[in-house]
Amino acid sequence: MKGNGLTFRQDYFDDPAGWSAVKALILDIFDVDITPLDTVGGHDQTSFPSAFFDETGCCIANLSAFAMPLVIDGRAVKAAGWQSGAVRPEYRGQGLFRDLIRTTLDRCEKQGYEAIVLYTEKPGLYEPYGFRAVPQYVFKGAAPPPANGNARARSLTIEADLARLRSLLADRTPVSHHFAVADQSKMFLLNCHLLDDVRLSLLTGDQTVIAWRMTPDHTFQLLDVVGRTIPTLAEILDGLDLAPTSVESFIPPDRLSFPADPVLDTGPLVFMMRAADSLRSGGPFCLSPMAEF
Ligand SMILES: CC(C)(COP(=O)(O)OP(=O)(O)OC[C@H]1O[C@@H](n2cnc3c(N)ncnc32)[C@H](O)[C@@H]1OP(=O)(O)O)[C@@H](O)C(=O)NCCC(=O)NCCS
Known part of the structure; x- marks a missing residue:
């Protein structure tokens, strides 16, 4: 006391x-x-x-x-x-x-x-x-050219897909070798509720979830990648069937094959x-x- x-x-x-x-x-x-x-x-x-x-x-x-x-x-x-x-x-x-x-x-x-x-x-x-x-920093650059794959993602919600999300979060690989969280599930799940307009998509193969947004001017914002492997940005956009005009990555891009310019936040x-x-x-x-x- x-x-x-x-x-x-x-x-x-x-x-x-x-x-x-x-x-x-x-x-x-x-x-x-x-x-x-x-x-x-x-x-x-x-x-x-x-x-x-x-x-x-x-x-x-x-x-x-x-x-x-x-x-x-x-x-x-x-x-x-x-x-x-x-x-x-x-x-x-x-x-x-x-x-x-x-x-x-x-x-x-x-x-x-x-x-x-x-x-x-x-x-x-x-x-x-x-x-x-x-x-x-935010990492900005041109979107890679669209690929011709036929992989298609499906949308997830934390209400309907909580068990799958938790298991992928528990087994994830860090999104960057440079700086990344290695194991932190609770904030990801809470931030799905707290952040505006976050979309969750499960790529074909059911092993990787992409957290992302599309801005009104058609910029793709990559917020996070949760999975055992990290796809390249081209594979992500192909999987989501998106062809944005530009990309902003909110994760360091060293595993994304994305030549971006760092812009100070x-x-x-x-x-x-x-x-x-x-x-x-x-x-x-x-x-x-x-x-x-
Ligand atoms: C910031 C906050 C936690 C300070 O609480 P507090 O009990 O008044 O702080 P204390 O009396 O223990 O002061 C601790 C020290 O911080 C300093 N301090 C207090 N407010 C400060 C501020 N806004 N900026 C910088 N220093 C500050 C004090 O001068 C004191 O310094 P000292 O140890 O050298 O004397 C409180 O004002 C608060 O809850 N603010 C709203 C929420 C917030 O801003 N949280 C912190 C940010 S994550």
Whole structure:
């Protein structure tokens, strides 16, 4: 119990009241409803949240961490993601978040995480703790010429095809050797609900799902590829039977045979990483929006 009447709790997501309380905090502070997670098997079991609760069971402040294994320049990296960092307005400026950062950092170090990644609009909050902003890029280029194959994909929905999606996510190969998430299913499934206009298509052979969008000006946006192998961009477009005017890849294109130009993403969200310099990828990269957390 803190002097201000708050109770410190850890790893409380399996307590239904605690889980409801953190969902309410995230809805109140970020206007994001994570209830759809309950329809895809609940919270990520690797989560290790730390939080303060008041005497009524209301979650006043929270910072969650979870396993986010990465591949960086061909090397498997034991990384953690941080998310849902928030303090209710009436309790701000009292050092609650500082406490949660220090506790979560300590827990990550004790568990041997080599890297920590997060998204924030307030990078200054994390810089004192060794986090550095890492620019994100979108990879743009001309679409490859249409092929003459007759492969056809079929659309999936997470409601009707959840079991198949989960099994492909559990067995996926990283979309890039350069920078990619190696194993993270929950955010993909939640982002199917949270992101606008995401389409999921299962390529012929039933082994690969493409997450994509088509913009009104007929630009194909590649958001993610989930499967044991990564098809080239030409194979993807052929499988989807699409002939767009241009392509924007939101995954690094090194496995796509797609000669693209990296264009700096200037959006408000900053991707930050806390890791040894040797783990910082050299070239331009991005993390798939389907892995965004
Ligand atoms: C950002 C937020 C979590 C800070 O909570 P808080 O309990 O007021 O923070 P603390 O009192 O523990 O302050 C911790 C440190 O962060 C600094 N800080 C607070 N808000 C900050 C901001 N917007 N930008 C940069 N630094 C900030 C404080 O000055 C303090 O620095 P110090 O340790 O050197 O004294 C809270 O304002 C909030 O929930 N905001 C809305 C959601 C959000 O932005 N979440 C974080 C982004 S992922």
